[in-house]
Amino acid sequence: KIAAELDIKWLWLLDQDSVVNSDFLHSAGRWLGSGDVCPPAALVPWVRDQRGRIISPSKVSKLGIIRPLRRGQAPSLRGFTAIASGAIVHVPSLREILPVPRELWLDYVDHWMFLRMAVLHKRVVVLDSIISHVLSISEPVGLSSERMHSIIKAERYFNSLLGPSARGLYPLRLTARAARYAMGDRRRAMMLLALLLRKRYPVC
Numbered sequence: 001k002i003a004a005e006l007d008i009k010w011l012w013l014l015d016q017d018s019v020v021n022s023d024f025l026h027s028a029g030r031w032l033g034s035g036d037v038c039p040p041a042a043l044v045p046w047v048r049d050q051r052g053r054i055i056s057p058s059k060v061s062k063l064g065i066i067r068p069l070r071r072g073q074a075p076s077l078r079g080f081t082a083i084a085s086g087a088i089v090h091v092p093s094l095r096e097i098l099p100v101p102r103e104l105w106l107d108y109v110d111h112w113m114f115l116r117m118a119v120l121h122k123r124v125v126v127l128d129s130i131i132s133h134v135l136s137i138s139e140p141v142g143l144s145s146e147r148m149h150s151i152i153k154a155e156r157y158f159n160s161l162l163g164p165s166a167r168g169l170y171p172l173r174l175t176a177r178a179a180r181y182a183m184g185d186r187r188r189a190m191m192l193l194a195l196l197l198r199k200r201y202p203v204c
Helices: 022-032 091-097 109-119 145-161 164-182 186-197
Strands: 010-012 042-048 054-056 058-060 066-068 088-090 124-133
Touching: 010 091, 022 042, 022 124, 054 066, 054 124, 088 091, 091 109, 109 145, 145 164
Parallel strands: 042 124
Antiparallel strands: 010 088, 042 054, 042 088, 058 066
16 A cells, blocks of 8 residues: 555565575566566566575465476466565555455465466566575474464465365365474474364364
């Protein structure tokens, strides 16, 4: 709202645990200065996590499984998603997809945003540059119980938007995740199992 009132056309979204480089700035600058009469809804970089893995952009399947694209792989509109950090969003396009559902306040807002862009056939450009980002969910040992609860609730809601297949499979995926966590962090594993059983945090 503030950006629109100030006639700001682009918003750069960046988490404090992301690191950008000059390649990204130059690549984004070329696009923003191109004077495209039909600008994309967003510009997104490739994102590498703290383990050196590409984690964004990605493709989300009908089953709710999010898999990163391979570097250089041409993204398709259907199922395209990305993390918000590093994205440069076209304000008029963003206003078209708002408001954000009240069920989402932090986690999965980015995936919801790109899902809405796809539904509205908005174009997203993947820049040929890489930024670094510390992905906290990849190291759940460092997450508090409250933070984990927030992630699971948002993830459940996002999967519900994808249809019955993703919604139905989600409890099984959560159980499998708990089994993986049990190999190194029993407390996290037990917490995920509790989320499956407690009515306070239903998953379907």
